[in-house]
Amino acid sequence: MAATLYYAPSTAALVVHWLLIELQVPHELHALDFDRREQKSPEYLGLNPAGVVPTLVLDGEVLTESASIVLHLADLHPQAQLAPVPGTVERARYYRWICFCANTLLPAYRAWFYPNEPAGEAAQVNAKAYARERIESAWQRVAGHLEGGGPYLLGERLSAADFLLTMLMRWSRNMPRPSDEWPALRTHAQRMKARPAFQETCRREGITDWL
Ligand SMILES: N[C@@H](CCC(=O)N[C@@H](CS)C(=O)NCC(=O)O)C(=O)O
Structure with a gap:
């Protein structure tokens, strides 16, 4: 699994970062400097049109919205039992x-x-x-x-x-x-x-x- 997390410290990206570590998913970090408004750069807006963090690129798929990434990461790692079985x-x-x-x-x-x-x-x-x-x-x-x-x-x-x-x-x-x-x-x-x-x-x- 290839994962790159676009983040800034102490933001909505923290929960994604935490789960990547908790679930032992190998990943790269790409820090965005909010003071320089890198989250609004044309390159980043191409990934995340809202210009916010987090963005997780997972096996080429661009994922945004922290809560939805949390759901997906938990589903991808059933052995960690962080997501109950669907339908229960x-x-x-x-x-x-x-x-x-x-x-x-x-x-x-x-x-x-x-x-x-x-x-x-x-x-x-x-x-x-x-x-x-x-x-x-x-x-x-x-x-x-x-x-x-x-x-x-x-x-x-x-x-x-x-x-x-x-x-x-x-x-x-x-x-x-x-x-x-x-x-x-x-x-x-x-x-x-x-x-x-x-x-x-x-x-x-x-x-x-x-x-
Ligand atoms: N609904 C989004 C909200 C993300 C969000 O608001 N992130 C803030 C940091 S906590 C951000 O990137 N702010 C920079 C900006 O709005 O320019 C999510 O949950 O991923």
């Missing part, structure tokens, strides 16, 4: 949490980090306040779910959804109310952060906080 109740729960991350948390974070996008420069303050509300209410829901039967999103069973969730929890670390303030989320994060592949991913990306 566990698989339905797995889809639920992957989609929750992709449809609820990711767009709310996008609005938090890029508050001009929802309604222009003039609405930035409101956009950010509303994004914060959405993120915190999402954490409330996830915490309630984990309190009702963790330690993972699917109960006793670890799945790729937990990796995606962990990346998203990390993004709240400098927000007014970080996810670590919910004890159930902090416990989940501690468990995931203890995985050697997480530590190795952070080391390779030069990340030194929220370890």
